[in-house]
Amino acid sequence: MARSLLERLAALEASVGRQRTTPAGEPGPASAPGHEFHPAVPGAGPASDASGPSREPADEPPPGALGMDGGTGGPRDDRPQPLDSRGRGLALLGFRPLAEGDSVWHRVLRYDLLTVHGRRRFADLLSTDLSAAARALKVEAVDPERLRFYDTETTGLGQGAGNVPFLHALARVEGDELAVHQYFLADHAGEPDLLSALLTEHLTGDALVVTFNGKSFDWPLLQSRLSMWRMPRPSCGHADLIHPARRLWRRHLGRVALAEVEAGVLGIRRTDDLPGREAPARYFAWLEDGVADGMEPVFEHNAADVCSLAVLLAVLADLLAGREPAATAEAWVALARWHDDWEAYDLAERCYERAAASPDADGRALWLKSLFHKRRGEWEKALALWARIAAAEPLAVPPLVELAKYAEHRAGDLDAAARWTQEAQARAAAQAQACAADPAVARRWHQVLDHLAHRLARIQRRRALGG
Amino acid sequence: MNLAMLLDEWRRTPEVMRHIAHWHVEPARIARHRDVPAWLHPDLRRALAARGIRQLYAHQAEALEAIRAGHSTMVVTPTASGKTLCYNLPVIDAILKDEAARALYLFPTKALSQDQVAELHELCGHLPSPVQSFTYDGDTPLHARQRIREAGHIVVTNPDMLHAAILPHHTKWLRLFENLRYIVIDEAHIYRGVFGSHVANVLRRLRRICEHYGSRPAFILCSATIANPEELGHLLTGEAITVVDRSGAPSGERHTVLYNPPLVQPELGLRRSSITEARRFGTRLVREGISTIAFVKTRTQVELLTTYWKADVPERLRHRVFGYRGGYLPNERREIERGLREGRILGVVSTNALELGVDIGSLEAAITVGYPGTVASFRQQSGRAGRRQGVSLALFIANASAIDQYIVQHPEHILQGAPEAARLYPENLLILTDHLKCAAYELPFSPDERFGVETTEELLSYLAQHRVLHQGRDGRFFWMADALPSHSVSLRSAAQDNVVIIDQTEARPRVIGETDRFSALTTLHEEAIYLHQSRPHQVERLDLENGKAYVRQVDVDYYTDAELAVRLQVLDVLDERGTGAARHQTGEVMVNAVPTLFKKIKFDTHENLGWGRIHLPEAELHTVGYWCRWDRRGIPWDNERWETALIGLAHVLRHASALHCMCALSDLHWAAEVRDPLDGQPTLYLYDAYPGGVGLADRVFRDVDEVLSIAREMVKGCRCEAGCPACIGPGRGDEDAKALVLALVEMCLADPGPAQAAAAMKGGV
Secondary structure: OOOHHHHHHHHHHOOOOOOOOOOOOOOOOOOOOOHHOOOOOOOOOOOOOOOOOOOOOOOOOOOHHHOOOOOOOOOOOOOOOHHHHHHHHHHHHOOOOOOOOOEEEEEEEEEEEEOEEOEEEHHHHHHOOOOOHHHHHHOOOOOHHEEEEEEEEEEOOOOOOOOOOEEEEEEEEEEEEEEEEEEEEHHHHHHHHHHHHHHHHHHHHHHHHHHHOOOOOOOHHHHHHHHOOOOOOOHHHHHHEEHHHHHHHHHHHOOOOOHHHHHHHHHHOOOOOHHHHHHHHHHHHHHOOOHHHHHHHHHHHHHHHHHHHHHHHHHHHHHHOOOOOOOOOOHHHHHHHHHOOOOOOOHHHHHHHHHHHOOOOOOHHHHHHHHHHHHHHOOOHHHHHHHHHHHHHOOOHHHHHHHHHHHHHHHHHHHHHHHHHHHHHHHHHHHHHHHHOHHHHHHHHHHHHHHHHHHHHHHHHHHHHHH | OHHHHHHHHHHOOOHHOOEEEEEEOOOEEEOOEEEEOOOOHHHHHHHHHHHOOEEEEEHEEEEEEEEHHEEEEEEOOOOOOHHHHHHHHHHHHHHHHHHOOOOEEEEOHHHHHHHHHHHHHHHHHOOOOOOOEEEOOOOOOEEEEEHHHHHHHHEEOOOOOHHHHHHHHHHHHHHHHHHHEEEOOHHHHHOOOOHHHHHHHHHHHHHHHHHHHHOEEEEEEEEEOOHHHHHHHHHOOOOOOOEEOOOOOOOOOOOEEEEOOEEEHHOOEOOOOHHHHHHHHHHHHHHOOOOOOEEOOOHEEEEEEEEHHHHHHHHHHHHEEEEOOOOHHHHHHHHHHHHHHOOOOOEEOHHHHHHHOOOOOOEEEEEEOOOOHHHHHHHHHOOEEEEOOOOOOEEEEOOOOHHHHHHHHHHHHHHHHOOOOOOOOOOOOOHHHHHHHHHHHHHHHHOOOOOOEEOOHHHHHHHHHHOOOOOOOOOOEOOOOOOHHHOOOOOOOOOOEEEEEOOOOOOOOOOEEEEEEEHHHOOOOOEEEEEEEEEEEEOOOOOOOOOOEEEEEEOOOEEEEEEEEEEEEEEEEEEEEOOOOOOEEEEEEEEEEEEEEEEEEEOOOEEEEEEEEOOOOEEEEEEEEEEEOOOOOHOOOOOOHHHHHHHHHHHHHHHHHHHHOOOOOOHHOOOEEOOOOOOOOOOEEEEEEOOOOOOOHHHHHHHHHHHHHHHHHHHHHHHOOOOOOOOOOOOOOOHHHHHHHHHHHHHHOOOOOHHHHHHHHOOOO
């Protein structure tokens, strides 16, 4: 008795150790997937706490307006749930179908600009000076009206052609509100419509897209989707806040992800937040059963992300514009180096001062400041710093080398140069001994020692010649 | 003494000539030239002139015209006949005429692509405007990849890379796929069997993506001589193929010598070991300073023969003898290839790994130890010796097997006979489904889209039911999982990963090779001797779960040989015919195999030194089988006679089938039941050694009369009286064995009715 094609395939797959057809790497026998993802969130509230924004759909959709499944046709009969109940779930969350068809749903969450989010109001974006932030982000002038805070939720990781962003959030200033536009891909077929709405409504030529880690993830993925559907690429600018965030807070936060920045810098506490990595499973469950409740935490998470981006930009702008003091020596150093790069030396010096004066200042802050002075030819200040570091850190070699260089080449004091070099040699030798267990590090110290020996020999030669 | 003198010496030595079954001399052949076509871009014509090429060989010109006419074309000419120009010229011409044009080159291995790119660069170096060609493989640095994607006119890669890195990220390769004019597939004959079936599906995915981006590239294929270039090309690419197969290249005088080692025990058909003979001939050739390559079948034999040669050549030549095989690490292999090209290495023993067009220059003598399974493969191997001029030698040393003895008695089979057809089976359900998933990841499927088979939609629905795909409202199927499907599909092996071999002799363990899991059961079980560069290593631990085998160098004088115990069960009969005494059937079978014990076999004498048990889990294989059932009521034999007859026939039928289907002997396994559990009848099974089958057993079923005829010739033609290892295998000394086997074969062949009708019908298909 011949088995059907599918029975054969099933048996074959089982025989090579694939319990189910999902890709390898997901062990475990065939269970009933899908439903295990279902959260028990009766009437899940907004993701953010009371101090955050509250969801205010612009207009409650009348439940009666959901009969849009009439004439689009297609093989619907085998859907697990009738379309209107799928649609109703989304409608209750404030979504409306985009144009005709019901593959793409759109909602706008509107927040008064005076809404407090973390330790800021959205309105701060309008009042702060964004020009320094623009320089730090390497974009042209930032006009608050043109900002598009952007984030996506995707079906997987990486940039492969099968990784689909199923939820896009764009926050922008509209009048006296921050409007969070969310586009939900309820059915893959609607992706071109979704992308075209993004392009025409939001990602226009003069827009500036602001993301967190978007340079390596969301933005190229969006380009990839546009290529896939043979659509034009947007010509708007793009600023990724992760780069300045890393410069300012890497040591302070340890790991620079949006959640850490929110908690450690922006004063935003999320409650009941869905971890981003669970979003794909929720979405797959939605495709199966069409129950919108399961998606609600994903929608909230996604909206909360872009709201945080708005606050993050405001905080960055204020730090860079000098309207808010930095909290750590690390942040002051970061600011100083920006100003240094931009040749705003007065500002840079002041930031270095603040870094050095900061209670958590370490040798690095002083050291960078000393190099700043050296570049500027401010030798007195530099010398004082080197002496200070050398005294404070009994094993530090570089400040002694700088002192030796100065004595040899600037002051012409060969005796002092020899003294500094010998002191540096003693310290380097001690370091080399201390690191003997780690050959790679020890080797570096021996290189340093070679350089120092070379320097000392030269100094002594010159001393002999010069008399 | 040069080769011509040595050959003269052999001719004058009766002891040698006595065992030479056939000596064929092919006279030198002069070239047939054609003018470089005037339509080629003038820059390209100048570049050719700068390289000293003023005329093309006839087949090159012919290929150029076919490609220019827009045909997908396959060039099938001997080694070193200048196949590379057949694709480089049209490709460069197209790029010179349209800067946007792109081409994709596929080579089966990384090593090959490196050689070809070097040649391409040299030609392009003579062009005034830049034609950018880049290799894109696992070694390509990340920072270079972006540039290759954007600016590479010619992207050189391998099927694995195309499968895992390029196709799943096609949106990054927009420029390539929009402007792809040519897809070049070199060494196309390699793409057969499992690997070919995978690659055909990868190419289906590639064509889908090109179509999506609006390009319709033509294929240019190159292949060693095979019987069915048109069919192979079509199965691989899905296109109609124009074949160019009349070589215009010159060749030197070549001697093909078929040597049959002397019988040492005539009644058992035992002959002197072919390895022993290869040891003698090879040592002599190397000692005379004649560059020599020997091809053996297994990795173990590579190590064995290398050890022998090293031992027998004079001290001064010892460092010029090497082994070469898969499982050596790339650097080691590159070094050996370079040594061969530069003439530093005089003798090399290889598996078929060097059969491919890896550039090792041209050697003077090639020894083939044991029939490599296919005429094409034999010709590839002997083609390693002698290129455009000078005397060359192809020496075939037969072993005692049925196939080899058939060959020495029918030399025309490898000398004039059409080479076999290269078979692939892209419809293997498992392979097809794997690639269907990858394809769905890359682009959604319309329900009416066809991916090779008519049942595409059925399969898509199956995957949707298993929540791998999601059917959208417009009916299209979309990928729905957060993983990359191509990561779990390897084109090279069965459905599983490889086992890496870790040498723990030194304080710092190092990886010295790898092998597939199924082979690991018999070659890397605990206590197995694993040979690497002729040094024995003993396996201390096999960690199948993590794919690691830990070995340590030992000093022993034996190697190991493991046995598998097999249980077989028919799952499904797909087709049957024959109504009389013998019924032929094909269908799906489940095979359970477990390695049982291993023997320790002494080097040199090959005597059995003892044995040990293997404790490894059972492996299960779902595959396609062919089987024949006899009605025992018609033949009044006792069980013992049946057993002798079945095992004997199984042995010869497997060899005949491998010969007919152009596959390795190890691609087909057999089992025999005197009382089959199903209906108590004597039954003989042959089945494909790959999950889901690769069309071999199916082919045996369809061509069963032809295969049985070859089997009958093998038995009848053998000089033994009662059956010997050469024809019906190592029997149990039954004096009637040969007669019993022949009786069984005759019974099947005499069976009138559908079998012959079907055979007749096959001619029309």
